[in-house]
Amino acid sequence: MHLARVENERSGKSKALPIQDEKAQLHVGCSGWFYWHWRGAFYPADLPTRSWFRHYAGRFKTVELNAPFYSWPTVATVESWIRQAGRHRFVYTVKVCELITHIKRLAGTRTLVRDFGLIADLLGPHMGCFLFQLPPSFHYTPARLKRILGQLDHQRRNVIEFRHKSWWNYTVYNAFRKTGTIFCSCSGPRLPDELIKTADDIYIRFHGVKKWYRHNYTIGELDVWAKRIAESEAKTVWAYFNNDRDGYAIKNARALSRLIGHPD
Template sequence: MTTPRGDIRIGVSGWTYGPWRGNFYPKGLVQKRELAFAASRFTSIEVNGTFYGLQRPESFTRWAQATPDDFVFAVKGSRFITHTKRLRDAEGALANFLASGVLCLGPKLGPLLWQLPPTLRFDAGLIRDFLALLPKDTEAAARLARRHDERLDSRAATSTDAKRPLRHALEIRHDSFRTPAFIDLLRAQNVALVCADTVSWPRLMDLTDDFIYCRLHGSSELYRSRYGDDDLDRWAARAAAWAAGRPMKDGDFAAPDMPAMRPRDVFMFFDNTDKLHAPDDARRLMKRLHVHGHVCDAEDAA
């Protein structure tokens, strides 16, 4: 009898980086093929261009077509919502974001990531209202998307091919969130707390939903430093425990209680992309956890 285990997906944050060309990407690979190449090596990728501006439905459709059938994208929410509006009066902006083409990913749409600015302090009412606004399935997302404003009238995608659960993950960057009250809000709305490995912001590992979302920003230098063997061994042990439903106490927690242990899906993205470390670190972690992409090159198989 096979022991149940959550799905472990490992990848990188973004895929369009000049220094990767001729290094991670083979020399001569045309830019429009870079996503397909990366998606053949990893099992998930975090889309971060959506953070900086609204994309178009045809872009999401093209990304879905360029990736394997069992591939999953995480999509980073708009900074207009998180950084400009700072979560206040966000319904219209959220409708525009959802109408920009997110649902065109179809079954390849994974978690939506909401990254808060480092200056945003914990405000229970503000966080409660924002979490309650987030649609919990794709049909609810489509209904909200139809409330987009006139700027998207000619380029909105407001339907879904099927009703599927929609996951959300919240990344905090201010120490005032280190409180059980915040964890209680996430659990009440079934939103995952992002475990962000960084030298600058809180790294909390409280379990608040049925999946885990980790962003590995750099073990000693933000967005730049690589992960050594000991670091990757610890992250592999954590991921294995989460996926198996075993207690994982190797970290910092804001709440004293541990929720019921059960297998959880795990998403882990390397965001140390300013140098060339992210692809290599991701593949080294995949090897430790026996996670395989569609293409296994000689280095991965060694």
């Protein structure tokens, strides 16, 4: 990926943010699409796995890719994402590799971040956001805030997800606003239950209220978020459901789409 990125830069190809359709500013989907326990619930029992993505893309126009977090994708992998999207006006958000966020914890990772950023150039109009998820043990300090922002490529659409409540503070919000960095709002156990807007885009991850990944959101709970989204006046909304247990993510993503006026 490093050599491919260097060659791409030498060729003079643009690193501008992909242009999104002005009429498609609401992006609601799931965190991942390949779950064996969705067979028979979301995917027809007799549908071969090679057709699962097509089934998903026929119902949602975006997905949050979690696989790149565990394994650094190759150029060939990214090209396969483009092929599977086909003619669909489909957008991927890409979770950044744990080598950057969990192992190195965004220390001395500027080159790695640039290398990973090649994914956006390859995906072009299929590219959504880069999601940097940091571990719960990563608490707020002024030095860490400066380190994070110093490692990012601000030509990209960067989303930072914190898992410790110390990051929910105005020093962080103001620093993010200055750099156009998107603060990830989280619906998750023991995390502040509020929508934070630090850029024209807002980004929300739904993990569960009392338990991670297995909460079935009620219409009332989703309506609270729908009202927050409307009041934010954000230009672009990214919302992904990570409560994959029992297929709740699918049901809840559809419900939120309807509540914010973007039926699937």
